[in-house]
Amino acid sequence: RKEVEQDPGPFNVPEGATVAFNCTYSNSASQSFFWYRQDCRKEPKLLMSVYSSGNEDGRFTAQLNRASQYISLLIRDSKLSDSATYLCVVRLRAGNMLTFGGGTRLMVKP
Amino acid sequence: NAGVTQTPKFRVLKTGQSMTLLCAQDMNHEYMYWYRQDPGMGLRLIHYSVGEGTTAKGEVPDGYNVSRLKKQNFLLGLESAAPSQTSVYFCASSYPGLRSQETQYFGPGTRLLVL
Numbered sequence A: 001r002k003e004v005e006q007d008p009g010p011f012n013v014p015e016g017a018t019v020a021f022n023c024t025y026s027n028s029a030s031q032s033f034f035w036y037r038q039d040c041r042k043e044p045k046l047l048m049s050v051y052s053s054g055n056e057d058g059r060f061t062a063q064l065n066r067a068s069q070y071i072s073l074l075i076r077d078s079k080l081s082d083s084a085t086y087l088c089v090v091r092l093r094a095g096n097m098l099t100f101g102g103g104t105r106l107m108v109k110p
Numbered sequence B: 001n002a003g004v005t006q007t008p009k010f011r012v013l014k015t016g017q018s019m020t021l022l023c024a025q026d027m028n029h030e031y032m033y034w035y036r037q038d039p040g041m042g043l044r045l046i047h048y049s050v051g052e053g054t055t056a057k058g059e060v061p062d063g064y065n066v067s068r069l070k071k072q073n074f075l076l077g078l079e080s081a082a083p084s085q086t087s088v089y090f091c092a093s094s095y096p097g098l099r100s101q102e103t104q105y106f107g108p109g110t111r112l113l114v115l
Helices: none
Strands: A004-006 A011-014 A019-025 A032-038 A044-050 A055-057 A060-065 A070-075 A084-091 A098-100 A104-109 B004-007 B010-013 B019-025 B031-038 B042-051 B054-057 B065-067 B073-078 B087-094 B110-114
Touching: A004 A084, A011 A019, A019 A084, A019 A104, A032 A060, A032 A070, A044 A055, A044 A060, A070 A084, A098 B042, B004 B087, B019 B031, B019 B087, B019 B110, B031 B073, B042 B065, B042 B073, B073 B087
Parallel strands: A011 A104, B010 B110
Antiparallel strands: A004 A019, A019 A070, A032 A044, A032 A084, A055 A060, A060 A070, A084 A098, A084 A104, B004 B019, B019 B073, B031 B042, B031 B087, B042 B054, B065 B073, B087 B110
């Protein structure tokens, strides 16, 4: 079983739609959680950290459910520029290495 | 600041050839990492370094060696390339902050094809 699992997609949505991705992680001792964004043939970049209380950054909302060991990312009012692969990332403890999910591909169509 | 840079951007090797990938960062970061990314596999950690002169194995270290002689540089070596090492290689760096939420900054990647 992979340590961090994501639906690879692709999710094809029209502009303006709301879309949600989920990610599950296997190690209950994981402490830090992130969403990274990766554009086609580019490097990953941090989109947002995920806090226990949930957090929002503009059109993006991240949620953490420790009991069920899953993380979610909600994108409202999708833009064409949101088309990318979204990577779910987990760290076991401070200073430890990151574990990446395989990514979920999002395609926003006009 | 250039951030994290990688050399070369693209390379084709024949099986058995050797090469070195160079990663450089100008952010004075202590930690540096080498990942490989394959379709459907996500990023997997090859080796990492927590400071000048130190290196450690990651998840998939076999067939690779690394060196961190200077704080700003992290080299990844392939002594005898194999087709299974065809991949996109990303270097990253981070600063170990007081909190656990430090960000990793990635280079643009090196695409390696081994024939």
